[in-house]
Amino acid sequence: MKKLKSDFSIKEIGTLRFYSGIIVGIGYCLIFNTLLRITLRLCNIGDNIEAMNWLNIINYEFSAYYLTLIGIASVGFSFCFTTYLWMSKPFATNRRKTLKLRMAQINPIWILFGTLLFLLRMFWFIAGVDLTIEKDFVYLGFMIPIFIYLYCWNLISDIYKSKKPFLITSLIIIIIGIILSGI
Numbered sequence: 001m002k003k004l005k006s007d008f009s010i011k012e013i014g015t016l017r018f019y020s021g022i023i024v025g026i027g028y029c030l031i032f033n034t035l036l037r038i039t040l041r042l043c044n045i046g047d048n049i050e051a052m053n054w055l056n057i058i059n060y061e062f063s064a065y066y067l068t069l070i071g072i073a074s075v076g077f078s079f080c081f082t083t084y085l086w087m088s089k090p091f092a093t094n095r096r097k098t099l100k101l102r103m104a105q106i107n108p109i110w111i112l113f114g115t116l117l118f119l120l121r122m123f124w125f126i127a128g129v130d131l132t133i134e135k136d137f138v139y140l141g142f143m144i145p146i147f148i149y150l151y152c153w154n155l156i157s158d159i160y161k162s163k164k165p166f167l168i169t170s171l172i173i174i175i176i177g178i179i180l181s182g183i
Contacts, residue, residue: 008160013086025082026176032074033180040066064181065134069141071181075173076145077116080108083152087159097159104155111151115144149173 010018041060062070087105092098133141153166 005159005161008156008162008165012160014089017085017088021082021085024085025078028078028081029074029176029180032077033070036070036074037062040070063134065138067181068177069133071179072142072174072177073145074180075177076149077112079149079152079173080112083108083156087155100159104159107155108148108152111148115148119144 006012013021040062084105087101089101090098092101149170153162153169156162157166
């Protein structure tokens, strides 16, 4: 019987690409965590300008919900860059696999920046209204980073058999998200 998909492994991806993808992913994870925390501090800038109290921006207290959301979102967003590097094999064994690798390489970046543009637009909408993610969209806030993470693994599973690595990385991502949240 012909083997349709190869196993997802370090040897199949390449040692340099695999470990550089992990290092780049961790780096972007820290960058996104810092960026999202700064963005959350600036969300209430209108109230602080009216009150002329700039210390509220510096001394802003994050709730456990927002810390968890920022931790999970930063890990989910950074996994796009990891997927990009993992799938950056220029040529595969056959033409069809090469095409799938190229699609799996570029699609996570498109979905990431499309999502960030959506969130920016949503930020401007919510900035003038008394809507909050914590009170009004409790579970939906986690859906965007979970969608991005699962989308990246869907692209990987189109090329490789990846059930066991998916379960292992899911556990690792949850642990890293909790560590980044600082809870």
